[in-house]
Amino acid sequence: MADEDRIMLEIAGLKKKFGEDVILDGVDLTINKGEVVVMLGSSGCGKSTLLRCINGLESFDEGSIRIDGEEIVSGSKAMTHLSQKIGMVFQSYDLFPHRNILDNITLAPVKVQRRAKEDARAQAEQLLRRVGLWEKRKAYPRELSGGQKQRVAIVRALCMNPEIMLFDEVTAALDPEMVREVLDVMLELAQGGMTMLIVTHEMGFARAVADRIVFLDEGKILENLPAETFFNNPSTQRAKDFLQTFEFKKH
Amino acid sequence: MALTEFFHELLAPDKVDEAWLIIQNQFPTAIWETLYVTVLSTLFAILIGLPLGVLLVTGEKKGILPLPAWLMQTLNVIINLLRSVPFLILMIMVFPLTRAIVGTVVGTEATVVPLVIAAFPFVARLTESSLREVNPNLIEMAQSMGASPLQIITKVMIPESVPSLLSNATIAITTVLGYSAMSGILGGGGLGKIAINYGYYRYKDLIMIAAVILLIVLVQLFQSVGTRLAVHSDKRLK
Numbered sequence: 001m002a003d004e005d006r007i008m009l010e011i012a013g014l015k016k017k018f019g020e021d022v023i024l025d026g027v028d029l030t031i032n033k034g035e036v037v038v039m040l041g042s043s044g045c046g047k048s049t050l051l052r053c054i055n056g057l058e059s060f061d062e063g064s065i066r067i068d069g070e071e072i073v074s075g076s077k078a079m080t081h082l083s084q085k086i087g088m089v090f091q092s093y094d095l096f097p098h099r100n101i102l103d104n105i106t107l108a109p110v111k112v113q114r115r116a117k118e119d120a121r122a123q124a125e126q127l128l129r130r131v132g133l134w135e136k137r138k139a140y141p142r143e144l145s146g147g148q149k150q151r152v153a154i155v156r157a158l159c160m161n162p163e164i165m166l167f168d169e170v171t172a173a174l175d176p177e178m179v180r181e182v183l184d185v186m187l188e189l190a191q192g193g194m195t196m197l198i199v200t201h202e203m204g205f206a207r208a209v210a211d212r213i214v215f216l217d218e219g220k221i222l223e224n225l226p227a228e229t230f231f232n233n234p235s236t237q238r239a240k241d242f243l244q245t246f247e248f249k250k251h
Numbered sequence: 252m253a254l255t256e257f258f259h260e261l262l263a264p265d266k267v268d269e270a271w272l273i274i275q276n277q278f279p280t281a282i283w284e285t286l287y288v289t290v291l292s293t294l295f296a297i298l299i300g301l302p303l304g305v306l307l308v309t310g311e312k313k314g315i316l317p318l319p320a321w322l323m324q325t326l327n328v329i330i331n332l333l334r335s336v337p338f339l340i341l342m343i344m345v346f347p348l349t350r351a352i353v354g355t356v357v358g359t360e361a362t363v364v365p366l367v368i369a370a371f372p373f374v375a376r377l378t379e380s381s382l383r384e385v386n387p388n389l390i391e392m393a394q395s396m397g398a399s400p401l402q403i404i405t406k407v408m409i410p411e412s413v414p415s416l417l418s419n420a421t422i423a424i425t426t427v428l429g430y431s432a433m434s435g436i437l438g439g440g441g442l443g444k445i446a447i448n449y450g451y452y453r454y455k456d457l458i459m460i461a462a463v464i465l466l467i468v469l470v471q472l473f474q475s476v477g478t479r480l481a482v483h484s485d486k487r488l489k
Contacts, residue, residue, distance in 0.1 A: 055395045083397040094392040098411050098486045108396040111406055140486045160396060 007069075008033045008164050008195045009054065014063035016049060016219075023049045024060065025219035031164070031197060036190045038198045038206040038227070041216035042242065047199045050216070051166045054197070055086045068163060084113060087157030087165040091172045093149040095141040095156070101128070102137040105156045113160065120159065127155040131185050147178030151185055164195040171202060183209075203246045207231055215239045261456055270457040277445055282465060284359045285441035288431045289469075292363050293424045296370035300423075303330070303371070304378020305404055315390065316400040330372040338369050338430050342437055357438030362431060370427050377419035381412045414485035421477025425470050432466055442466055 009031040016024040023046045031037050039047050052058035054065055059074035066072065067085055095104050102124055109120040128134040131151040141149055150170055157165060167186065171179040183205045190196055190209050200206055206213065206227070213230035215223035215238075222236050234240050260266075307326065310318035336344065342365040346356045349364040385408050393407045409416070435443030442462045450459020482488070 057391055057395055080397045080399060083395055086395070088392075088395045090388065090392070092388055094386075094388045096389060096407065096411060098413065098484075107406060108393075108398065111402055112397050112399075142487055157396075 006032045008035070008067070009197070010064075010066040011050075011054070012064050014050070014053065014060055014065065016046075016053060016058070016060040023219055024053070026063070027216075027219070027221055029214060029221060029224070031195060033163075033195055034193045035211050036194075036196045036198070036209055037212045037214055038200060038210035039214045039216055040200075040206065040242065045216045046219045047216055048168055051088070051168050051197070051199060054166060055088050056083050080112075084160055085163045087160060087162030089150070089153050089157050089165070089167050089170050091169045093141070093146070093153045095149055095152060097141050100138050100140055101133070101144070101152055104141070104152065105159050108156070109159050124155070124159055127158055128152075130188075131155055145178060146174045147181045150174065150178075150182045154182070154185055154189075158189075164197065165189065167196065167198040167200070169199050169201065171200065171205075203231075203243075215242065217242075266455075266457055270455065270461065273449065273455075273458055274461055278442075278461070278465070281440070281442045281445050281462070282469075285428070285431055285443070285466075285469065288359055288362055288366065288434075288439070288441060289424060289428045292366035292370060292431070293420070293427045295363065295367040296374045296423065296427065297420065299367070300371040300374025301378050303375035305382065305408070307375060307379040308382040308408075309400065309404060315394070315403050330375055333368065333372040334376070336369075338365070338433055339437065341365055341369050342434060359440035362434040362439035365434070366427055366430055369430055370423060373426065374419075374423050377423060378416065381415040381419050382408050384415055385411045414481045417477060417481040417484060421474055421481070424473050424477070428466070428469060428473065442469075 007030055009029070011027055011029040014024050014027040015022070027046075027050060029037075039050070041047050049058060053060050053074075054067075054072065056072055056074045056076075056079045064071060067082060070078070070082055072082060073079060095101075096107070099107065102121065105124040105128070106117065106120040109115045109123070110117055124137075125134060128137060131154070133148060133151060133155070136144060136148065136152075141152075144152065154165075154170075170186075171182050174182065179202065183202065186196070186198070187205075187209055196209075198206070198209065210227040213223065213225055213227050214221055215230070215234070215236075217238050223230060223234055223239050225235070230239070231243070234243060303326070306318065307323075307330075308314060309316040310323050310326075312320070333341070342362075345365045345368050348368075349356045349361050352364055353361045355361050389407055389411060390403055393403045398406065431439060431441055432443030432446070433439075435441060435445070435447045442465055446459045446462035446466075449455040450462070
């Protein structure tokens with residue numbers, strides 16, 4: 001395979017300002033097909049903004065983002081087609097409260113991708129069974145726990161057959177017991193070869209799932225290392241300090 | 252005592268008999284006219300007001316389908332203008348339009364025109380406020396899945412605000428009912444006309460009271476059906 005064919009996501013010189021505040025200050029990042037990248041960094045470092053730029057929800061000032069060779073331009077006509085290649089899961093699940101689980105999942109495949117209803121339902125069934133929620137297909141979101149809602153949100157994104165999945169702190173609002181069930185689904189997905197860019201604060205999970213860790217600070221990528229290297233031997237002081245905040249030692 | 256005297260006079264046997272006769276003869280048609288005018292006008296008002304309300308939300312600068320600022324301003328000014336004219340004055344002002352559409356300015360059908368003109372800007376504002384309640388995250392979610400603006404409107408914004416839209420439709424229909432009764436003074440039909448003709452012009456208080464009670468019953472009816480539908484459609488509640 002030629003090099004370009006292996007690249008799923010390519011970000012070059014990305015800059016984004018909100019008024020005077022520089023949120024992203026020249027971000028370069030390449031993710032290959034099948035690679036799982038975890039993005040770490042303290043809140044406000046620009047992680048979420050970066051994800052929002054990638055799936056076209058946010059415009060940016062300079063630089064470029066390419067998915068599978070196609071350039072992302074927020075609000076453009078081509079974006080409709082391009083955003084179907086990008087599955088996104090947010091912290092707040094964002095299931096449609098007035099649609100049952102099955103309708104939540106099949107809405108976009110049927111209406112946006114114009115797939116046959118039976119086809120979308122069959123895939124939804126297969127995916128829901130995989131995450132153990134097929135019995136809940138007729139339920140409404142309010143009847144589900146946070147962990148279940150988040151698993152449905154992941155299934156909903158997967159049902160669009162995306163080429164890359166973005167996860168924005170998907171377990172941040174969950175009880176500890178529920179975190180596990182969501183992370184297990186993501187781990188399985190990663191092992192299945194899905195290209196993933198994950199923002200999380202679950203260090204143990206990051207270590208287990210990531211091929212590579214990207215450490216973002218003040219809108220810049222400070223570290224871009226294989227997971228083990230990053231956790232054992234980060235190259236910058238800032239990253240060391242960051243990792244330290246997750247450790248508890250008895251003095 | 253003055254009060255007992257009042258009731259004694261009000262409920263004098265001959266008056267009650269006379270009132271009962273008029274009620275039997277006139278009320279069935281009047282109730283029908285009131286319902287007909289109210290429902291028809293509300294339907295037309297929703298037909299115009301709902302899309303307009305959608306535009307008020309989606310056409311904003313940060314909306315999903317931004318329209319030119321001058322167009323949005325014009326829309327807002329027109330809606331505000333129509334909303335600020337008292338109904339009876341509006342009715343007189345649209346007489347030429349009513350005559351052009353219906354051919355006359357009196358009678359049941361003729362009132363539909365001013366009622367629709369008065370109600371659609373109201374419906375537009377109510378729709379606007381309903382749609383603004385939709386969680387913006389859901390709209391972003393739909394955008395991130397590649398949905399077009401039209402799909403976001405018809406598949407997310409409207410379905411997600413159905414309970415609120417139903418509550419607001421109830422407010423609209425009861426308001427139109429009130430206006431339709433008011434129209435009785437300028438040639439409109441229905442219960443309002445009876446209350447004014449008999450109660451105000453001919454001092455037949457009993458007829459007026461009966462007409463008013465029926466109007467109250469109708470409002471209660473619309474309100475309880477509307478509330479029930481709104482609650483039933485709300486999947487966020489138990």
